[in-house]
Amino acid sequence: MEFILSFVTQSLVQSDGDFWLPPRRSTYAVEIDWMFSFILYLSAFFFALIVGLMVWFCIRYRAREGGGPQPSPSHNLKLELVWTIIPLLLVIAIFYEGFRGFMRLSVPPQNAYNINVTGQKWKWLFSYPNGYVDEALHVPVDRPVRLTMTSEDVIHSLYIPAFRLKKDVVPGRYHTVWFNATAAGEYDLFCAEFCGKDHSNMITKAVVHPPGEFEKWLEDASNFLAKMPPHEAGEKLYKVRGCAQCHSIDGKANTGPTFKGLMGHEVALKGGTTIVVDENYIRESILEPNAKVVAGFQPVMPTFKGRIKDEEITAIIEYLKTLTE
Amino acid sequence: MATQTSTIPAGGLAGARDSAEKNYLNESKGILSWLTTLDHKRIGVMYLICILGAFFLGGMSAVLLRTEHLSGTPNLMEADAYNKLFTLHGAVMIFLFIIPGIPAALGNFVLPIMLGAKDVAFPRLNLCSWYLWVIGAVCALLSLLLGGFDTGWTFYTPYSTSSPFQGVIPIVTGAFILGFSSIFTGLNFIVTIHKLRAPGMGWFKMPLFLWGLYSTALIQVLATPVLGITLLLLIVERALGVGIFDPALGGDPVLFQHFFWFYSHPAVYIMIVPAMGVISELISVFSRKHIFSYQFIAYSSIAIAAFGFIVWGHHMFTSGQSELMNTIFSLLTFSVAIPSAIKVFNWTATMYKGSIVFKTPQLYALSFLFLFGIGGLTGLFLATLSTDIHLHDTYFVVAHFHYVMFGGTVIAFLGALHYWWPKMFGKMYNENWGRVACLLIFIGFNMTFFTQFAMGSQGMPRRYFNYTEGYTTYHVVSTIGSYIMAVGFFVIAGYLYYSLIRGRKAPDNPWGGASLEWQTSSPPPVENFKKDPIVGDPYDFSNLKYDPAIGGYVRVDAQGVAS
Numbered sequence: 065m066e067f068i069l070s071f072v073t074q075s076l077v078q079s080d081g082d083f084w085l086p087p088r089r090s091t092y093a094v095e096i097d098w099m100f101s102f103i104l105y106l107s108a109f110f111f112a113l114i115v116g117l118m119v120w121f122c123i124r125y126r127a128r129e130g131g132g133p134q135p136s137p138s139h140n141l142k143l144e145l146v147w148t149i150i151p152l153l154l155v156i157a158i159f160y161e162g163f164r165g166f167m168r169l170s171v172p173p174q175n176a177y178n179i180n181v182t183g184q185k186w187k188w189l190f191s192y193p194n195g196y197v198d199e200a201l202h203v204p205v206d207r208p209v210r211l212t213m214t215s216e217d218v219i220h221s222l223y224i225p226a227f228r229l230k231k232d233v234v235p236g237r238y239h240t241v242w243f244n245a246t247a248a249g250e251y252d253l254f255c256a257e258f259c260g261k262d263h264s265n266m267i268t269k270a271v272v273h274p275p276g277e278f279e280k281w282l283e284d285a286s287n288f289l290a291k292m293p294p295h296e297a298g299e300k301l302y303k304v305r306g307c308a309q310c311h312s313i314d315g316k317a318n319t320g321p322t323f324k325g326l327m328g329h330e331v332a333l334k335g336g337t338t339i340v341v342d343e344n345y346i347r348e349s350i351l352e353p354n355a356k357v358v359a360g361f362q363p364v365m366p367t368f369k370g371r372i373k374d375e376e377i378t379a380i381i382e383y384l385k386t387l388t389e
Numbered sequence: 390m391a392t393q394t395s396t397i398p399a400g401g402l403a404g405a406r407d408s409a410e411k412n413y414l415n416e417s418k419g420i421l422s423w424l425t426t427l428d429h430k431r432i433g434v435m436y437l438i439c440i441l442g443a444f445f446l447g448g449m450s451a452v453l454l455r456t457e458h459l460s461g462t463p464n465l466m467e468a469d470a471y472n473k474l475f476t477l478h479g480a481v482m483i484f485l486f487i488i489p490g491i492p493a494a495l496g497n498f499v500l501p502i503m504l505g506a507k508d509v510a511f512p513r514l515n516l517c518s519w520y521l522w523v524i525g526a527v528c529a530l531l532s533l534l535l536g537g538f539d540t541g542w543t544f545y546t547p548y549s550t551s552s553p554f555q556g557v558i559p560i561v562t563g564a565f566i567l568g569f570s571s572i573f574t575g576l577n578f579i580v581t582i583h584k585l586r587a588p589g590m591g592w593f594k595m596p597l598f599l600w601g602l603y604s605t606a607l608i609q610v611l612a613t614p615v616l617g618i619t620l621l622l623l624i625v626e627r628a629l630g631v632g633i634f635d636p637a638l639g640g641d642p643v644l645f646q647h648f649f650w651f652y653s654h655p656a657v658y659i660m661i662v663p664a665m666g667v668i669s670e671l672i673s674v675f676s677r678k679h680i681f682s683y684q685f686i687a688y689s690s691i692a693i694a695a696f697g698f699i700v701w702g703h704h705m706f707t708s709g710q711s712e713l714m715n716t717i718f719s720l721l722t723f724s725v726a727i728p729s730a731i732k733v734f735n736w737t738a739t740m741y742k743g744s745i746v747f748k749t750p751q752l753y754a755l756s757f758l759f760l761f762g763i764g765g766l767t768g769l770f771l772a773t774l775s776t777d778i779h780l781h782d783t784y785f786v787v788a789h790f791h792y793v794m795f796g797g798t799v800i801a802f803l804g805a806l807h808y809w810w811p812k813m814f815g816k817m818y819n820e821n822w823g824r825v826a827c828l829l830i831f832i833g834f835n836m837t838f839f840t841q842f843a844m845g846s847q848g849m850p851r852r853y854f855n856y857t858e859g860y861t862t863y864h865v866v867s868t869i870g871s872y873i874m875a876v877g878f879f880v881i882a883g884y885l886y887y888s889l890i891r892g893r894k895a896p897d898n899p900w901g902g903a904s905l906e907w908q909t910s911s912p913p914p915v916e917n918f919k920k921d922p923i924v925g926d927p928y929d930f931s932n933l934k935y936d937p938a939i940g941g942y943v944r945v946d947a948q949g950v951a952s
């Protein structure tokens with residue numbers, strides 16, 4: 065008995081998907097999927113009714129030699145009222161249920177775990193309460209999580225099909241969403257609002273950790289400087305610290321000069337002097353960007369003084385070295 | 390068989406005499422006589438040629454897009470090219486083809502004749518509309534030359550004000566100008582319907598197609614100015630850096646969406662309401678049966694037009710607008726479902742006890758019922774708040790609006806084109822090829838778009854150049870469907886063209902329609918009627934009788950004698 069009960073609730077909460085819907089992995093998805101199925105069956109009924117009548121009439125009343133239309137009234141108020149009022153009641157019911165489901169997914173519970181999200185062309189950054197930033201969304205299972213989201217540039221939209229969750233990520237304001245993941249695993253996280261060239265590559269994963277493992281993951285990940293080889297840690301910093309927004313690694317100048325081949329290269333500075341790039345120059349460029357400004361660029365790089373640790377600068381330097389080989 | 394010949398010139402037997410007769414096509418000659426014409430029929434034909442050109446451009450870009458999607462990785466093009474192409478497809482299909490499609494091309498031709506009038510109220514304004522369309526189209530082409538545009542036809546800010554491609558301002562200018570073309574047409578139709586109805590034609594004796602065009606015209610006149618001002622603001626922001634929508638300049642990006650959908654949702658009804666009018670004509674004529682519940686259908690057109698103005702927010706359920714707004718817009722949106730449902734029930738009831746003839750236009754009307762049924766019902770998933778959150782901006786939405794816009798409007802357009810073709814050009818096309826093409830399009834369409842419902846509800850976002858594994862099968866089926874559809878369209882182009890040069894001469898009334906355009910010759914004379922038409926119930930077919938000798942219907946009196 066207990067087994068059956070747990071099986072039923074389990075299959076209510078989770079489903080591995082069917083023809084119409086993807087796997088279901090959040091608490092409120094049950095209600096949404098129920099609504100989806102209800103509308104589906106109702107629509108199927110009305111569609112069958114209309115098309116069935118249409119086909120039947122087409123066969124029964126097809127034009128025949130010598131035949132013609134048979135007299136029948138061309139108006140019937142009762143019939144009109146019936147097929148006005150029944151659909152009206154049905155859509156009001158659908159509206160109400162949809163509204164209830166929507167309120168459930170709009171109001172985050174008080175104790176939700178907060179993660180800040182930034183969308184930018186064309187990646188996602190998730191920043192955890194301890195300040196650690198990652199390119200994938202990591203969350204614990206069975207715990208309400210709230211995302212506070214904003215965008216650096218244009219409108220994006222965070223979409224996790226398995227959670228039935230979507231919300232636009234708009235520059236200049238914060239939007240919040242929440243969910244409670246019901247099973248550990250990795251799920252697709254898409255950008256759903258067109259945002260330019262690599263819109264369709266603005267994809268990452270929502271990683272749901274089994275009970276107790278999220279905290280361990282966060283601790284390990286936050287310690288990546290100690291755990292990863294320095295150049296790998298540097299690459300990660302390059303991405304999550306925003307350097308990638310102004311500096312490319314493919315040789316094309318952006319807001320700032322490219323990092324490709326930078327190390328050891330001779331750079332022309334504003335004012336006519338030149339300098340060969342070494343560790344100290346990079347360190348200075350990060351901490352005092354306006355001390356030496358590269359010729360042909362605006363002095364718009366923000367200073368990272370006080371916001372970046374020495375080990376991090378070392379890691380970035382190690383990463384830059386790999387771009388010269 | 391009738392012994393007396395009709396006073397209204399009939400084709401067939403009298404063909405030799407008729408071919409020498411003057412009509413609007415041969416009254417004057419030379420390209421200039423067309424470009425300066427004030428005849429609504431010629432303007433309608435010029436519109437038809439132009440929008441078919443636009444449809445070809447939009448259709449070919451769709452085939453390329455579908456081909457790109459044969460796999461989830463780059464096949465034919467780069468991401469930027471793909472993004473420009475889907476934007477082009479949307480913008481061309483919406484602004485250049487589907488909005489002017491039924492009203493400006495076919496409506497222009499038949500509206501005055503159906504009213505028993507000589508022309509529209511303002512013939513010069515009518516020609517001006519056409520020229521504005523042409524200028525708008527030139528702007529669109531210009532923007533392609535200047536580097537194209539990749540904003541999506543929705544031009545959402547701040548992407549559209551910051552997109553790297555320089556074609557944005559020209560295309561937005563083009564859309565702005567096309568808006569005026571649409572407003573002028575709407576204005577013209579409203580005044581024409583109010584003022585130029587033939588004596589005896591009360592509002593409720595008008596064919597329902599005219600109710601459709603009237604409702605459409607109201608929306609065109611009231612909603613399009615909002616699009617105009619929105620696009621103007623967009624141009625100002627992009628060109629001069631004035632902060633209206635871009636938060637970096639102190640603007641509000643979501644404001645743009647409100648403005649945009651305030652027009653573009655009603656615009657959906659600019660596209661579908663005339664199509665519904667067409668279906669009312671076709672179903673009734675080809676069932677040889679009075680339309681069921683004329684008044685409900687007429688009023689439901691007006692109701693759709695009115696409700697259409699207060700539901701725009703349903704495009705923005707995930708945009709961050711307040712929960713209260715979402716709730717109100719969801720509720721209001723369902724209100725539009727009712728008049729649409731009423732129409733569908735009434736069309737079905739019209740066939741009851743009829744004598745249904747399966748000519749090509751009727752096949753399109755039946756396809757419409759099937760496809761619009763799916764399009765309308767899937768709208769319920771999107772009007773419902775909780776399910777829309779999941780489905781918004783996925784292929785489910787793409788499939789939904791193609792079922793409504795293509796399965797509804799384009800199918801009705803094709804039905805209308807086949808229905809009025811003999812009247813417009815005085816030629817009959819090959820009925821069997823017509824049926825084959827309709828079948829190809831029906832099958833191809835469902836393959837293309839039904840699969841998109843499933844992939845959308847499975848989570849495939851729209852406007853994706855690459856896609857993740859798992860959606861491949863759907864995409865391949867969808868692409869094959871689009872090829873079948875394309876073949877269908879080439880078949881249509883083939884036999885319609887053939888009909889112009891070799892087609893059998895069309896009788897005045899090939900289908901037995903009772904509205905006034907079937908009382909004049911095919912094609913009509915410049916002044917539309919040689920003799921004042923007899924105004925009666927447009928859905929009373931009892932005094933029309935098929936005459937095999939002329940291959941069309943003639944009017945008979947109570948004794949069955951041609952009158």
Ligand SMILES: [Cu+2]
Nearest residue numbers: 220255257259
């Ligand atoms: Cu995006």
